[in-house]
Amino acid sequence: MTPTAASDRLRRLLFLVPYVSKHPGRTVDEVAQAVGCTRNELIEELDLVTLVGHPPFQPDDFVDIYVEDDRVFVQFDQRLSAPPRLTAAEGVALASAAAILEPQKESALSVALQKLERVLPEEAASRYRELTRRLDVGARGADALSELTRAVVEHREIEFDYVGVARGEREQRRVRPIELLSHRGQWYLRAFCLARNGERLFRSDRIASLKLTETTFTPEGDGKAERPVTETGKSVRERVEVTVRFSPALAPYQQERFGDAGRLEGDGSLTVTVPGDSESWLVRWILSFGGEARVVAPEWAIRVVAQAAAASLQSL
Amino acid sequence: MDRTERLLNLVAFFLDARAPMSLDAIRDAFPDDYSGSNDASQRKFERDKAELYELGIPLRYEQKTDDEDSGYLLDREAYYLPEPGFSADELAVLYAAGSAALTSGAFPGRQDLAHALRKIGFFADTPIPAAQVRLEVSNAKDLAARLETIWAAIGARKSLDLDYFSPRARAATTRKVDPWGLALRRGVWNLVGWCHLRKELRTFHVNRIRRVTLLGTRPRQPDFDIPEKFSIDDHVANWPWEYRIHEPLEVTLSLDETLAPLSQQLFGTPARGGTLRVTVTHLDALLDQVLSMGTSAKVIGPSQAKDRLRERAQRVLSVHTGAQS
Incomplete structure (x- = not known):
């Protein structure tokens, strides 16, 4: 179960020879990347492979693998024409x-x-x-994750209704999916929104009536996010900071989440300052602590949370 | 000859062999490696054979009528990876999922995953497109290493010795745990196992495990059995209101027409005619979720839940209007 260093290296080598056999003339860097090691490690591995042979270990009995002009070749080796099968692990x-x-x-x-x-x-x-059966990673959200994955991988434009949960709004969107990402267990779709003509992040659990269209597109760039993701899951556009204090009952748990970014107060409460980019996110977030979190700054943020709580009370 | 080199030579030797190889023949072929007494060389060869087995290269002993013809052999048919026959799309999604797990930095069996991805990509004639799926897992210090230890223990069914930190007590307790399974929920890894300290099945946040080591000296002998009907999912919370704080309570909610279609995604159960029932063991967590949805979600009953919701909304209001400071 626990592979030793030797066996890990062996697995790499048993892949290396078949790989070079199948793709002769790839550059040293390409082969290193495919095999999952650095350039220098690969050179070392190649040296080792040339020592592999069979009794009586005559010159012709060794694996003939060599680098020429920074490209890797192997004399076709019948024995190592394909890597070994997958192990159970x-x-x-x-x-x-x-x-x-x-x-x-x-x-x-x-x-x-x-x-x-x-x-x-x-x-x-x-x-x-x-x-x-011993490793269970399935969230039970039943989000449209499977279909979203397909859209992202096949570069297909999609249409859906996006629901603003706190505001009770529902908007139709048509987007070009860029990336699917999971942040703190919540899935988001990063996509280019054709209606807003810009990149947006969508929470997967707010996506309803998803439809994959037949329109495909060519993705730009390498598909990596350029902007960091905030607690809200949205990219930081305008940086608005909100300071929140968690009650002593909640403080130890929030401290796990915020780590050194939180300040423990004398009474056992925890103060954190977080970037927030929308009023509706802030309201939802604070309300989700049911009074165990209090906004201490800025003034407008305190006001909007109080208004939302008052509106909820009235509707009860 | 170093170990990797010897093992690699053994693989090549057996792939070449056209007949079973007796231990004498193997010793003749590798005189420097399997020198010493018969017992010593037999033990050394057995260790190498076990290591190859772990790598999916089983050498088996074939007994022939004539002892001289008996020996070890490698089934060549079983050795080579056959072409799995993935379509381009199938390979792309499998690769996307695998790379997302690998780059998250906190996924048990990372080495195995890396090797597996290489193997499934072996037959691809065109480069596999860059993955567009990303997984961020709550990344406590040394989480990756602890996951590997736990996963190895689960596979070998070995007990663990660990320090578990409780945020409430702000202290860690040392305990022996038989690991039964690992589950990823809401970005957090959970270990489900039999706790020898509490004498019951417990769920541990791997983030809160401060130190963990494998117990036991006989690595190939399991320390415990896992009941056939055990399912990890029964022991981890998929939703915050499933944490076991009190006895189960059934709560009825109503959602307006904007939220109703999202009911399955937001509460794990569909709404019929705008209403749904959720069984909770941590009422406050459900109420806070409802509260955060503004006026689009409401609690219909029981009255205990309605009263508690009012209390919590009142509390939010009072801490934000200077009634408390």
Whole structure:
């Protein structure tokens, strides 16, 4: 179960030779990346591989792998034409990672998992089934995650209704998905909104009536977020700071969340200053602590929270 | 010959072999590696064989009628990874999920995952597109290393010795735990296991585990069994109102027409005609969720829940209007 350093290296080497066989002439950097090591480590591995042979260890009995002009070649080696099969642990790791995206029946992901299970060696299959039961990553949100994944991977424009929960609004959007990200257990879709002509973040649990269109697009850039994500999950556009104090009862838990950013007060309460970019987010967030969190600054923020609480009381 | 080199040579040797190889034949082929007494070289070869087995390379012993023909062999058919036959889309989503888990920095079995991703990408003729899925897991110090220790213990069914920090008590207690499973919920890793200190099945936030080590000296012998009907999901909260604070209580909510279609996503259960029932063991957590939805969500009953909601709304109002400071 716990791979030793030697076995980890061995797994890499048993992949390296078949990989170079299949892709002769790739550059040293490309091969290093594919194998998952640095350039220098790869050079060392290549040296080791050339020592591999079989008795009686005559010159022709060794694996003939070499670098020429910064490109890696191997004399085709029948014995190492493909990597070894997946181990049970490798299969479990992959299946668990896939489960994060809550694959729906017959989605590309669940079909891929079935194919994966088919290529597991027989003796690994039962261990695979046992271990997958020991690692559970499925959120039970039943968000449109499976479909959103498909849209992101296939670069398809999508349409949906986006619901502003606190304001009771519902807006139709058509967007080009860029990235799906999970922040503190909440999934967000980062997408280019065609109506607003700009990039926006959408909470997956606020997306209703999702439809994948037949329109595809070419993604720009590398698909990585340029802007950091705040507590609200939105990119920071205007930086508005709000100072909040948590009651002594809640302080220890919020301290876990905010770490050094929080200041513990004499009475056991915890003060934190967080960036917030919208009034509706702030109101929702403070109300979700049911009176155990108090906004101390700025003045406008205290006022809007009080108004929202008053409105809720009135509606009861 | 160092260990990696010897193991690699063994693989090559067995892939070449056309007949079962006796231990004598193996010792002849690797005279420097398996020298010494028969017992010593047999033990050394057994360790190497076990290591190869863990890597998915099983050497089996074949007994022939004539002892001289008996020996170890590697089933070549079973060794090579067959082409899984993924479509481009299937490979892309599997890769996206795998890379998201890998780059999160806190996923058990990271090495296995990295090797698995390499293998499934082996047959791809075109480069696999860059992943567009990202997973951020609450990343406490040393979380990745602790997850690996716990995951290894789960796989081998070995007990753990750990220090668990309680934020309420602001102190850690040392306990022995039999790890039964790991679950990721709302960005936080949970360990479900039998706690020898409390003598019951408990759920631990891995973030709050300050120190963890594998117990026991016989690594290949399991310390405990896990009941067949055990399911991790029964022991971890999917929603904040599922934390076990009090006896189960059924609460009825109503949602306006904007929120009703999102009921499944927001409360884990669909709304019929705008109303839904949620069973809670931590009422305040549900009420706070309702409160944060403004006037779009309401509590219909029971009265105990309605009263408590009023109390909490009142409290928010008073702490923000200077009634308390």
